[in-house]
Amino acid sequence: MPTCPTHPNAHLIEDPRAGDVICPECGLVVGDRLVDVGTEWRSFSNENSGNDPSRVGAPENPLLSNGDLSTHIAVGYGASDSDQSLANAQRKTMNNADRQMNAAIGVIRDMSDRIHLPRNIQDIAAKIFKDILDTKALKGKNNEAQAAACLYIACRKEGVPRTFKEICAVSRVSKKEIGRCFKMIIRVMETSLEQITSSDFMSRFCGNLGLPMPIQVCATRIAKMAVEMDLVAGRSPISIAAAAIYMAAQASSEKRTAKEIGDIAGAAEVTVKQTYKLLLPKASELFPPDFKFVTPVDRLPLNDP
Structure with missing residues (x-):
């Protein structure tokens, strides 16, 4: 963290527009080129393609290898051949682990919304999925079954358990497959869960x-x-x-x-x-x-x- 050489105890101020860190005592710029990792809102009102001229960039995601700060090329109706080629090239070069992680986050969010689980449980489930993905221990297993098992574990960890039947009801995989992934994750991660009581x-x-x-x-x-x-x-x-x-x-x-x-x-x-x-x-x-x-x-x- 930068400090002002003249006023080392001063509480520095960030100027997000200029990307500078400024000392309020003397006005010295002690840091510059800050990167805003929050959501970015931009308007492209002069463009003809697409119905909505407003675009929003996603905030930084630490679960993805590039922080989810990469550009995603979407191809809409009436797109040119060059747009299609760019999108195809991006899909080919995208990290496979990031593709799995993105898909899992979407599945976890969808299942959580359907059984009204809060955001913190979704985040814990996504972190568990990331940890197990890094080990490659469940390579080849159904991605959705792994995500469902991670959500079940997250609920248990947070003291708001859901039954396998409830998780299965909002997923597209069988209870048996979710249970198999659950057992493998517990064994690989060498973690223990609190005993469920009535x-x-x-x-x-x-x-x-x-x-x-x-x-x-x-x-x-x-x-x-x-x-x-x-x-x-x-x-x-x-x-x-x-x-x-x-x-x-x-x-x-x-x-x-x-x-x-x-x-x-x-x-x-x-x-x-x-x-x-x-x-x-x-x-x-x-x-x-x-x-x-x-x-x-x-x-x-x-x-x-």
Whole structure:
């Protein structure tokens, strides 16, 4: 970082128009030719090609080898032969890793938008993809499956896990292929993820079902106690969460069917019922002491009404 030789403690000012760094005390230019890595807006109103004369350049992207500051030649309707030739030449010379990275970023962004994931999770997923791309360990594997697996890992890392079924639903690859890439990435990157618990899904599942907070608190307690009492050995956290929600809802005025809950949780109706039946014998011990029952424990249904 440059400093003023006369005023070394002065807080320097950047002049983005001139690209200079100036000392506010004496006006000395202590640095020049700064590069603005932000978005560039330009207008080419005198050009005839294209409907929109405004162009915007992308900001610097550290995940690409050239920082994504290269020129991209787009060929529109009515383009000349020379324009087409330039675009073809660019595609041939473009770095293959950058092509994969660009495609993966687009896939991650598209999947994230469809399941409403924030930008920070998209960025983490893209960084994971970049790391695994650099190792070349998954060379030849489906690019979209790798991107989907990276998004699944990013969600787990940020404490907002999504199920494989949810990720699969917004991708064009199979759950099996995503799972295979996930296992390979975990092994290659030598990383560990926090264990998923049923409480990780409670807020989202209950919110999507329109259940109030007391039901969510009750279902969380039921699932936690069921695991501690070893009532649901071998069952997935998603199945446990769905069964706990079903039990809490049946004991309240906010009844929901096993099918409704299964559709939201991504679990089969029969799986929800089977897990619920494992909880039923100890139901009186699973509920919070202050829970306000509408349907008493001894009247909870054995089957979906």
